[in-house]
Amino acid sequence: MSLTIAERIKDIPFSSIRKIFEEAGWMEKKGVKVTHMEIGRPDFDTPEHIKEAANLALQQGHVHYTSNSGIQELRAAIAGKLQRENNIEVDPDEGVVVTIGCKEAIVDILLAYVNPGDEVLIPDPSWLEYQHNVKLVGGIPVLVPLHEDKDFLLDPEEVASRITSKTKMLILCSPHNPTGAVLPESYLKELAALAIKHDLLVLSDEIYEKIIYDEAKHISIASLPGMFERTVTVNGFSKAYAMDGWRLGYVAGPPSLIQPILKVHQYNTTSATSFAQYGAVAAYNGSQEPVEDMVKEFDRRRRLLVEALNQIPGVHCVLPKGAFYVFPSFKGFGRSSKDLATYLLREARIACVPGSAFGEVGEGHIRMAFSTDYNDIEAAIGRLNESLMQIKG
Ligand SMILES: Cc1ncc(COP(=O)(O)O)c(C=O)c1O
Known part of the structure; x- marks a missing residue:
């Protein structure tokens, strides 16, 4: 039928x-x-200066497809931000793809890297999109429980015990949805050591990085030694800049990891919304107040x-x-x-x-x-x- x-x-x-x-x-x-x-x-x-920048872009006629990976000004703003705030050096031309929200970035990454039968380690509980998107591409979600009495922090030992010859990827989300847990540097270092030892790709979803309290500090796992080459960092504008309806995110990393993702994005969406991208430039380059x-x-x-x-x-x-x-x-x-x-x-x-x-x-x-x-x-x-x-x- x-x-x-x-x-x-x-x-x-x-x-x-x-x-x-x-x-x-x-x-x-x-x-x-x-x-x-x-x-x-x-x-x-959404802060006024961001809306003004998008309005101006509309008035100036930025209403057409952009470069597949996003407008150059936004890729440069993203690379500048990653260097200043996250200690990650990316090539703005080959190492960044602007996507329709983090959601698109995550699906593109999974399509580019996960083969049917590959196992992907995901904390449980987590934003359910990870699990279901892994299943959509034929991968197998392997859930790693988080424990309330350990402040919901992803325990590297629990991760290690679930690694098999089929494990391809580890998905991290810090600060975490739904628990609000922020992975401290010591945990990230142990997780990084596991990724290196078992040759895993790490998808680091950092969408909540700016919404952080008390003494907690956000650290990008890609900034740790030996991790840049095996990490794709996902971030976007929905949460920190109240731009969820604008549908803008990105994935950044070394060109060798990013270019296959660009291929998926290219056939999938062509490019993110043109004038919205100009607003995002103002978000990163303008006032953070x-x-x-x-x-x-x-x-x-x-x-x-x-x-x-x-x-x-x-x-x-x-x-x-x-x-x-x-x-x-x-x-x-x-x-x-x-x-x-x-x-x-x-x-x-x-x-x-x-x-x-x-x-x-x-x-x-x-x-x-x-x-x-x-x-x-x-x-x-x-x-x-x-x-x-x-x-x-
Ligand atoms: C962990 C996490 N990542 C990504 C997103 C979505 O990001 P975007 O709006 O950029 O697609 C959400 C939204 O709830 C989320 O909780």
């Missing part, structure tokens, strides 16, 4: 986040006010939320060091995280994501994004408390 779907997508489900989105949408249509803590994007507007202000506000909300959650009997919440999510455990309430998320939506009018949406190890947890107004979070905590008391009876 010619209308049957391809085998490769048969095992891939729609995101379980959809159910919460849809139900929250119906409630709002009926006039119920829902606090949105499910959305993984900043609630701020809006980013700093946004992170300060996230920090205020983070403290409010974590302190309040830890005061609720039966709830435990690790203080995230980065990103804008908390990943508290509700294991004491004896409900699956899907049931609990549905209950919290209906009873407390809080939309959040069941931890199981990020992998099996996420079961018993809920992801709450604090990319929502401070006062709304404060009010939501009161309702959360009351609705959980009803469960405890």
Whole structure:
């Protein structure tokens, strides 16, 4: 039958986040006010100077396909940023591809490097796109559990114990979605040693690097000795510059690793949106004050939320060091995280994501994004408390 779907997508489900989105949408249509803590994007507007640069580009007629790898000004801005902030030296002409968000970069990388049957190490819980995209290209996701009592840090020993002759790639995400964990240098060094010993390619997703708190420091694994040649660094503009709707990201690394990715990108999308790329140049080359202000506000909300959650009997919440999510455990309430998320939506009018949406190890947890107004979070905590008391009876 010619209308049957391809085998490769048969095992891939729609995101379980959809159910919460849809139900929250119906409630709002009926006039119920829902606090949105499910959305993984900043609630701020894109800074004005970035919008102006894109507007100007439109007025100047930058409305056509660009070079496949992105406009030269943006590739140069990315290379400059990577050198200044990440201690990574990339060739702006051959070592950078501007993509339609990090999402496209990740799919392009997997298509360029993962053969059917290759194993890819992925932390569990993690952003589910990693797992499903690995499956889409015929690879095998090998999940490495993260533990709450170890602050959700990826344990190099756990990684080592899952490496086989088929392991091709290690995916890292620091700061991490959904836990907010930031990998310290000592962990990165051990992971780097493993990658070198077993000849692994590392995909380092650094989209949350600028959203970081307290003494935590973001280190790019590509900057460690012997790692540049085996790392593809993925980053973008969605989170730090509140540009998620602009759909702009990139992948950077040595030309030998980047050029095969360019080949996929070239046939896939031709180039990222022309005028949006001019906005991204302003994001990297212009004032970083809006980013700093946004992170300060996230920090205020983070403290409010974590302190309040830890005061609720039966709830435990690790203080995230980065990103804008908390990943508290509700294991004491004896409900699956899907049931609990549905209950919290209906009873407390809080939309959040069941931890199981990020992998099996996420079961018993809920992801709450604090990319929502401070006062709304404060009010939501009161309702959360009351609705959980009803469960405890
Ligand atoms: C870990 C991680 N990487 C990448 C992205 C998406 O990035 P982009 O909007 O650039 O596709 C997200 C979005 O939620 C994310 O959580």
